[in-house]
Amino acid sequence: xxxxxxPTEMTATEGAIVQINCTYQTSGFNGLFWYQQHAxxxxxxxxxxxxDGLEEKGRFSSFLSRSKGYSxxxxxxxxxKDSASYLCAVMDSNYQLIWGAGTKLIIKP
Amino acid sequence: xxxxxxxxxxxxxxxxxxxxLECSQTMGHDKMYWYQQDPGMELHLIHYSYGVNSTEKGxxxxxxxxxxxxxxxFPLTLESARPSHTSQYxxxxxxxxxxxxxFFGPGTRLTVL
Numbered sequence: 001x002x003x004x005x006x007p008t009e010m011t012a013t014e015g016a017i018v019q020i021n022c023t024y025q026t027s028g029f030n031g032l033f034w035y036q037q038h039a040x041x042x043x044x045x046x047x048x049x050x051x052d053g054l055e056e057k058g059r060f061s062s063f064l065s066r067s068k069g070y071s072x073x074x075x076x077x078x079x080x081k082d083s084a085s086y087l088c089a090v091m092d093s094n095y096q097l098i099w100g101a102g103t104k105l106i107i108k109p
Numbered sequence: 110x111x112x113x114x115x116x117x118x119x120x121x122x123x124x125x126x127x128x129x130l131e132c133s134q135t136m137g138h139d140k141m142y143w144y145q146q147d148p149g150m151e152l153h154l155i156h157y158s159y160g161v162n163s164t165e166k167g168x169x170x171x172x173x174x175x176x177x178x179x180x181x182x183f184p185l186t187l188e189s190a191r192p193s194h195t196s197q198y199x200x201x202x203x204x205x206x207x208x209x210x211x212f213f214g215p216g217t218r219l220t221v222l
Contacts, residue, residue, distance in 0.1 A: 004151070008149075031208065031209075033208070033210060041215070041216075042199055042213035042214060042215050042216050043152075043199075043213050044213070045208075045210040045211070045212070048207075048208035048210060087151075087152075089152075091209075095209075096154060096157075096167075097152075097154070097211065099151040099152040099153075100151055101149065101150055101151040102149070102151070104149070
């Protein structure tokens, strides 16, 4: 079967750095996406990785290792508005997105 | 930025009613999707479409139907709502973005009594 694993919840301090991990087992791989979802709102696109390595976009970076079936999202200089759920999704061989349950990130002052 | 709209935003109805959830996008995207999401849970694909007159079922059997008569419009219909259909329904579209990323509408929160 297809499976995406992420921690359920993480807590971090404003101004700090946090790393959210995602491991996956899917039938085929055509890229990995990270989305941010604030409570009660729709997901919004953050990043995409299809090749191994690190993609940096401002305060957010995403890393991929295809051989390990592993990705992480790195958030720097945390702000209170970063409190949200972060969803990892993999595009499988049928070009459908398989979604993780999301990691709820709580930022404390 | 994609513009994608869903109506209604909130709906409370009784068991057995027929309902249609509306979704429209103004970006000319060929691909459109319907997802169901319960609080704290992953998104489950209900239906998708890769263009006009093309619709497919996703991995979640939700006893719903969709149609795609126009590129911009992708409504979801529940013929007979049940309490088990209570959930958040999210519509998304994807076009020619750099990463083929999906853009989401604001969602419809459905409660069936």
